[in-house]
Amino acid sequence: MSQAFVKEGDEQWLHDIPPTMNALVAYLTRDNNGIRVYERGVRMDAKTGKEIYLMSNGMEYTKDADGRWAIC
Numbered sequence: 001m002s003q004a005f006v007k008e009g010d011e012q013w014l015h016d017i018p019p020t021m022n023a024l025v026a027y028l029t030r031d032n033n034g035i036r037v038y039e040r041g042v043r044m045d046a047k048t049g050k051e052i053y054l055m056s057n058g059m060e061y062t063k064d065a066d067g068r069w070a071i072c
Contacts, residue, residue: 014061015068021053024069028057 017023021039028037041054045062052062052072060072 015064015070017069019063019067019069024053024055024061027069028055032057 012027014027017027025037025039029035031037036056038056039053040056043052043054044050045052050062052060054060061069062072064070
């Protein structure tokens with residue numbers, strides 16, 4: 001079966017991946033048609049004290065109160 005066909009329900013959501021940087025990079029790279037996405041920097045949010053990760057896709061990600069990845 002061709003990989004061009006995706007079964008309904010096979011997609012994975014950002015909040016479903018493990019709360020590790022390796023998992024985030026793998027997920028974002030898959031979502032970016034195989035073009036590697038990498039961490040460009042980390043900063044602390046002054047209000048919440050949470051780490052915010054700037055990725056090479058131009059987006060910022062953090063972990064929510066439950067430890068799941070979320071877009072800032």
